[in-house]
Amino acid sequence: MIQMVLVTIVAAATPLMIAALGELVAERAGVLNLGVEGMMVLGAATGFAVAVETGSTLLGAAAGAGAGLALAALFGILTVVLSANQVASGLAMTILGLGLSGLVGASYVGLKREPAPHLNLAGLTDLPGIGRLVFGQDGFVYLAFALVAGVWWFLWRTRAGLILRAIGDDHTATHALGLKVRRVRFRAVLFGGACAGLAGAYLSLAYTPFWAPAMTAGRGWIALALVVFASWRPLRVLAGAMLFGGATVLQLHAQAAGLGLPGQALSALPYLATILALVLLSLGKRQGGSLAPAALGRVFTPHR
Amino acid sequence: MPPLAPRPPAEGPTPLFGAYGIVKRFGDFRANDGIDLEIRAGEIHALLGENGAGKSTLMKILYGLLEPTEGVVTHRGDIVRLSNPEAARALGIGMVFQHFSLCENLTVAENIALVMPRGLNRRTLSARIAEVGATYGLHLDPGRPVWSLSAGERQRIEIIRCLLQDPRLVILDEPTSVLTPGEAEGLFTVLERLRDEGRALLYISHRLDEVRRLCSRATILRGGRVVGACDPREETARSLAAMMVGVQVGEVKPPAEVPAGPERLVLRDLALPAPGLHGTALRDVSLSVRGGEIVGIAGIAGNGQAELFDALSGEALAPEPGMVRLDRVESGRLGITARRRNGAGFVPEERNGHAAAPTLSLSDNAILSRHATAALSRFGVLRRAAAKSLAEAVTSAFDVRKAGPDPAAGTLSGGNLQKYLMGREILAEPGILVVNQPTWGVDALAAAHIRQALLDLAGRGAAVLVISQDLDELFEIAGRIAVLHAGHLSPAVPAAETSRETLGLLMGGAAPAQSATVAGTPEPAREPAHAH
Numbered sequence: 001m002i003q004m005v006l007v008t009i010v011a012a013a014t015p016l017m018i019a020a021l022g023e024l025v026a027e028r029a030g031v032l033n034l035g036v037e038g039m040m041v042l043g044a045a046t047g048f049a050v051a052v053e054t055g056s057t058l059l060g061a062a063a064g065a066g067a068g069l070a071l072a073a074l075f076g077i078l079t080v081v082l083s084a085n086q087v088a089s090g091l092a093m094t095i096l097g098l099g100l101s102g103l104v105g106a107s108y109v110g111l112k113r114e115p116a117p118h119l120n121l122a123g124l125t126d127l128p129g130i131g132r133l134v135f136g137q138d139g140f141v142y143l144a145f146a147l148v149a150g151v152w153w154f155l156w157r158t159r160a161g162l163i164l165r166a167i168g169d170d171h172t173a174t175h176a177l178g179l180k181v182r183r184v185r186f187r188a189v190l191f192g193g194a195c196a197g198l199a200g201a202y203l204s205l206a207y208t209p210f211w212a213p214a215m216t217a218g219r220g221w222i223a224l225a226l227v228v229f230a231s232w233r234p235l236r237v238l239a240g241a242m243l244f245g246g247a248t249v250l251q252l253h254a255q256a257a258g259l260g261l262p263g264q265a266l267s268a269l270p271y272l273a274t275i276l277a278l279v280l281l282s283l284g285k286r287q288g289g290s291l292a293p294a295a296l297g298r299v300f301t302p303h304r
Numbered sequence: 305m306p307p308l309a310p311r312p313p314a315e316g317p318t319p320l321f322g323a324y325g326i327v328k329r330f331g332d333f334r335a336n337d338g339i340d341l342e343i344r345a346g347e348i349h350a351l352l353g354e355n356g357a358g359k360s361t362l363m364k365i366l367y368g369l370l371e372p373t374e375g376v377v378t379h380r381g382d383i384v385r386l387s388n389p390e391a392a393r394a395l396g397i398g399m400v401f402q403h404f405s406l407c408e409n410l411t412v413a414e415n416i417a418l419v420m421p422r423g424l425n426r427r428t429l430s431a432r433i434a435e436v437g438a439t440y441g442l443h444l445d446p447g448r449p450v451w452s453l454s455a456g457e458r459q460r461i462e463i464i465r466c467l468l469q470d471p472r473l474v475i476l477d478e479p480t481s482v483l484t485p486g487e488a489e490g491l492f493t494v495l496e497r498l499r500d501e502g503r504a505l506l507y508i509s510h511r512l513d514e515v516r517r518l519c520s521r522a523t524i525l526r527g528g529r530v531v532g533a534c535d536p537r538e539e540t541a542r543s544l545a546a547m548m549v550g551v552q553v554g555e556v557k558p559p560a561e562v563p564a565g566p567e568r569l570v571l572r573d574l575a576l577p578a579p580g581l582h583g584t585a586l587r588d589v590s591l592s593v594r595g596g597e598i599v600g601i602a603g604i605a606g607n608g609q610a611e612l613f614d615a616l617s618g619e620a621l622a623p624e625p626g627m628v629r630l631d632r633v634e635s636g637r638l639g640i641t642a643r644r645r646n647g648a649g650f651v652p653e654e655r656n657g658h659a660a661a662p663t664l665s666l667s668d669n670a671i672l673s674r675h676a677t678a679a680l681s682r683f684g685v686l687r688r689a690a691a692k693s694l695a696e697a698v699t700s701a702f703d704v705r706k707a708g709p710d711p712a713a714g715t716l717s718g719g720n721l722q723k724y725l726m727g728r729e730i731l732a733e734p735g736i737l738v739v740n741q742p743t744w745g746v747d748a749l750a751a752a753h754i755r756q757a758l759l760d761l762a763g764r765g766a767a768v769l770v771i772s773q774d775l776d777e778l779f780e781i782a783g784r785i786a787v788l789h790a791g792h793l794s795p796a797v798p799a800a801e802t803s804r805e806t807l808g809l810l811m812g813g814a815a816p817a818q819s820a821t822v823a824g825t826p827e828p829a830r831e832p833a834h835a836h
Binding site: 172176177293 | 388407415
């Protein structure tokens with residue numbers, strides 16, 4: 001029973017983790033992408049459509065990531081190349097993504113697919129207690145955990161990651177050193193979009209293997225909150241995603257168990273947790289410096 | 305005008321770096337207009353010029369941040385193309401930026417790693433930082449985040465970052481503008497040592513005394529052209545300044561002894577907690593300024609200047625009304641407008657964003673600070689014509705050069721906007737005027753104009769308080785000088801009875817009685833942890 005609950009928590013946390021890690025990289029480079037929800041839902045629709053047409057979950061996942069990346073490219077052209085306002089452009093991407101996904105997915109509403117296959121290792125998967133949890137997940141879950149490690153390693157152990165963080169901290173200074181501010185930011189945005197699209201594809205290919213309009217149901221926004229909650233650190237994204245996923249699952253169980261609390265109150269828990277985390281982060285602030293990338297959301301226009 | 309053809313060096317050995325016929329156009333504007341410059345190994349070469357003379361454009365071209373429209377850069381006689389800073393660094397050109405190009409939330413080592421070649425692991429890098437630091441006496445902890453460091457320490461990062469690449473040419477842009485006199489001495493020692501190692505240094509500074517002390521050759525720019533070259537050791541500061549601005553800089557006339565009037569501005573044990581993480585608390589600040597005198601407050605940025613100014617202007621309220629008295633009115637709890645109505649005027653430090661709203665017109669900016677002291681509105685409705693004529697009066701009285709009749713404040717050059725802001729307050733004939741950094745980043749002519757205006761205002765009986773980092777300025781105009789360090793104000797002493805050494809020690813936080821030797825001290829005076 002406990003294992004089953006944990007398995008559902010991990011499943012609920014996976015799309016949040018993937019989308020939040022992508023957004024974390026974009027924000028570390030200094031770009032606030034509020035279009036995550038749109039990229040996610042477009043990824044869900046495209047991923048499902050391609051998977052139905054080709055019969056391949058892998059191609060569907062790739063198409064979902066590609067759709068998120070394409071929308072992110074548009075966002076990148078607007079904000080990084082043309083220096084448009086990031087908040088307005090991001091909101092536009094969310095609305096555009098919701099609309100496009102309805103169009104892409106229109107003829108697939110009501111269809112069902114087999115969910116993405118789960119790992120099945122003889123002996124290991126049937127281990128009592130942890131077998132299903134550790135050795136019986138689908139590929140997305142393992143990918144999400146690999147992404148946590150990969151993003152951490154990239155940001156803190158590679159030169160490119162250092163440059164990305166530096167650009168997110170001060171684009172004027174890094175530009176003066178001859179670093180390619182716009183190129184790095186554009187790539188970070190593309191990565192973020194691809195992750196959002198992949199997270200969406202997970203929803204329509206593995207989590208609930210069908211397409212329904214607006215099926216992301218605000219998970220893109222939760223992913224954005226999660227980045228802040230995690231204070232822009234990948235390992236804390238992992239912890240936060242489990243917490244948020246846990247709250248979602250517990251809410252379902254609580255409702256099923258007929259707990260007196262209204263479901264909405266429980267649904268609000270992750271957001272309350274975010275607010276609480278922000279308050280605590282501000283209270284326990286260090287002597288200086290900032291947790292958020294200092295150039296986050298600021299538009300960079302190079303001097304002639 | 306035909307472009308100057310690249311020409312070979314006139315005489316002597318091939319220079320290490322040469323720039324010939326450099327033209328850089330921005331639209332119709334020629335920031336550089338046919339500049340020739342030769343830099344030899346083992347020399348400290350000064351580049352002098354006012355704001356807008358084309359110094360930073362030339363520097364950026366040499367560091368690969370800008371490409372020249374015309375002209376060539378040579379390295380040991382060969383024409384080279386500096387298309388980006390990486391190419392410049394590969395040729396051995398390093399740069400120490402004036403506004404440090406450091407990322408505050410990264411550590412010292414990370415900031416340095418940003419420009420180091422690929423594949424250098426962090427342990428090797430830390431070892432090399434320590435090694436260079438030990439060689440040149442530039443000590444740094446590689447693991448500290450930059451935000452926790454003082455301006456002097458930040459400059460050390462820039463210098464070490466530069467030295468780790470074993471540069472042949474080091475470009476330094478206004479390197480002493482944020483340093484204490486003690487820290488500047490330490491820097492000069494490093495620079496002389498680099499010169500003796502056979503490196504070339506291109507030294508850009510407004511401070512002519514430093515240039516005369518360090519540099520053996522100087523190239524003087526004006527309006528994007530080379531207007532002279534000299535050996536600064538054989539010139540005086542005045543003759544260098546005259547070459548820079550093209551006319552004799554009018555010497556500021558000290559006031560004919562004005563009999564000190566009544567106390568007009570009095571601070572009594574003013575104490576204020578630090579306004580934020582980066583702020584400085586004021587501790588028992590006491591001061592009195594009489595009508596007819598200028599009192600100067602020296603100190604390095606971040607020692608409470610902004611906080612003191614805010615407490616005087618009313619942007620921050622004092623805990624007790626009696627802590628701030630303006631013309632005998634207890635003003636500690638009064639707001640800015642009330643203080644202005646009582647005859648005080650204030651010019652804060654930052655021109656764009658604090659003293660003026662850059663996107664608003666000059667007349668709108670006149671309204672912002674003068675609405676209480678000039679008839680600029682009737683029943684709450686603005687009188688545009690009155691505001692415009694006030695702005696006109698200021699611009700003509702203070703020789704403000706502007707494009708168009710009523711342009712946005714942000715379109716004026718720094719010097720012109722500063723003159724406008726000073727004039728806006730001074731035309732109100734304030735009985736008390738408080739200014740913070742009146743000539744920061746302002747060219748020599750405008751600075752002289754502003755200083756003269758302050759002297760004249762005091763001559764008419766006003767009490768003038770000048771907060772400035774520029775000791776030359778304070779010695780030029782102030783009758784008495786006090787030093788603000790870590791939120792504590794030293795007693796104001798007559799300028800004639802003190803010296804820059806004494807003030808320098810106070811600025812660094814040392815009591816002047818403790819030691820008389822400044823230059824011989826190996827460690828620069830400990831600077832405060834605040835750098836903003």
